[in-house]
Amino acid sequence: MGKTLIKNALVIDGTGEEPKQNQVVVVEGEKIVYVREGSGYQVTGDEQVVDAEGGTVLPGMIDTHVHMMMEYSPLSQRLTTPFSYMYYQAEKYLENTLQAGVTSVRDALGTDLGVKKAVEDGLISGPRLQLSINALTITGGHGDGTQLSGDVMDILPSGHRGMPDGRCDGVSEVRKKTREMLRAGAEVIKVHATGGVLSPTDHPEFTQFSYDELSAIVEEGKFRKGVKVMAHAQGAEGIKNAVRAGIHSIEHGIFIDDEAVELMLENGTYLVPTLLAPVSVLETADEKGMPQSAVDKSKEVIEQHRVSFKKAYDAGVKIAMGTDAGVMKHGTNLRELALMRDAGMEAMDTIVASTKTAAECMGWEDQVGTLEEGKLADLIIVKGNPLDDLESLADNDNIQYVMKDGQVEKDII
Numbered sequence: 347m348g349k350t351l352i353k354n355a356l357v358i359d360g361t362g363e364e365p366k367q368n369q370v371v372v373v374e375g376e377k378i379v380y381v382r383e384g385s386g387y388q389v390t391g392d393e394q395v396v397d398a399e400g401g402t403v404l405p406g407m408i409d410t411h412v413h414m415m416m417e418y419s420p421l422s423q424r425l426t427t428p429f430s431y432m433y434y435q436a437e438k439y440l441e442n443t444l445q446a447g448v449t450s451v452r453d454a455l456g457t458d459l460g461v462k463k464a465v466e467d468g469l470i471s472g473p474r475l476q477l478s479i480n481a482l483t484i485t486g487g488h489g490d491g492t493q494l495s496g497d498v499m500d501i502l503p504s505g506h507r508g509m510p511d512g513r514c515d516g517v518s519e520v521r522k523k524t525r526e527m528l529r530a531g532a533e534v535i536k537v538h539a540t541g542g543v544l545s546p547t548d549h550p551e552f553t554q555f556s557y558d559e560l561s562a563i564v565e566e567g568k569f570r571k572g573v574k575v576m577a578h579a580q581g582a583e584g585i586k587n588a589v590r591a592g593i594h595s596i597e598h599g600i601f602i603d604d605e606a607v608e609l610m611l612e613n614g615t616y617l618v619p620t621l622l623a624p625v626s627v628l629e630t631a632d633e634k635g636m637p638q639s640a641v642d643k644s645k646e647v648i649e650q651h652r653v654s655f656k657k658a659y660d661a662g663v664k665i666a667m668g669t670d671a672g673v674m675k676h677g678t679n680l681r682e683l684a685l686m687r688d689a690g691m692e693a694m695d696t697i698v699a700s701t702k703t704a705a706e707c708m709g710w711e712d713q714v715g716t717l718e719e720g721k722l723a724d725l726i727i728v729k730g731n732p733l734d735d736l737e738s739l740a741d742n743d744n745i746q747y748v749m750k751d752g753q754v755e756k757d758i759i
């Protein structure tokens with residue numbers, strides 16, 4: 347088995363410990379086998395040596411909220427795009443994500459099992475994927491693409507093989523729908539517990555699904571070796587319903603109040619903030635032909651989102667990095683770290699949120715998320731020290747080396 351030795355790098359291992367000089371990282375096969383003082387490592391001569399030239403080696407970054415099968419595009423374009431074209435687009439999106447230094451993602455709806463298999467089998471290159479298949483949504487809810495005209499225009503097509511339609515109402519229907527998603531390959535269940543920014547006929551503060559419906563979904567997950575549930579939840583009441591029902595992670599969490607924070611701490615609920623989502627809606631509204639309602643709602647929530655994030659962070663709620671990539675371009679994911687810092691998070695904590703905590707949120711902490719001996723060799727080398735300049739991570743030219751599963755995916759050092 348080939349060995350790789352990474353030297354001349356600052357090591358930030360993802361645990362939150364101080365960065366370390368003078369360490370080397372050694373990879374053998376798909377695993378990390380050594381992360382310690384370089385002087386303690388016995389070179390055998392078989393190693394392929396990677397000179398990081400004073401850059402920083404970090405765990406591969408993890409984005410716990412992406413949509414790999416889409417990049418938001420104008421309605422006219424969606425109407426004139428043949429169905430299967432989206433799979434070829436996704437191939438690019440997956441590659442761009444991996445090249446940006448993101449080696450694992452949790453797909454928050456829209457990607458089917460065949461895409462994951464294609465990555466795993468090496469047909470296409472991309473990050474390791476955890477799939478939700480499609481999100482459960484109430485009739486008229488955040489995931490219901492029925493427009494005011496009566497036409498159905500989902501942001502992503504659904505109802506085809508491998509991608510069950512997500513609409514369901516009432517306890518028995520949500521049970522059945524959860525089972526359909528699991529049958530289609532869901533590893534995590536996604537549910538829309540409130541309205542949102544991009545949906546035409548609702549608002550982020552509208553509560554969607556009752557406590558009983560949410561509890562039934564959580565219970566169905568528990569029956570399958572503890573499959574977790576992630577909830578798009580923006581309004582305070584919907585957030586609290588979700589947390590009380592035992593949902594694992596709150597996505598967006600725009601209107602988190604004090605009571606919600608208390609409940610999240612009690613239940614160990616994760617927050618996946620996606621601060622980049624409303625920022626990019628406003629940046630690209632004209633270019634992408636975003637509906638005026640989405641622009642207005644983004645403006646309305648953007649400051650509140652930052653306030654809620656800070657409140658949750660200060661209280662000690664577990665925060666996992668997520669972006670909603672797909673709303674913005676894939677491969678721009680790491681902009682989220684500087685946004686989290688600007689909203690009040692310590693620079694090192696933004697890295698922990700994007701590595702260790704993100705892996706824990708996905709239940710993959712035994713495999714990825716930190717540079718530790720025995721873990722899978724998912725790692726990146728970036729120029730300089732990102733703690734001094736988190737913005738630098740957003741420039742893909744600074745992501746100089748990407749390794750996933752011990753395989754070199756990028757090397758521009």
Ligand SMILES: [Zn+2]
Nearest residue numbers: 411413454670
């Ligand atoms: Zn999303």
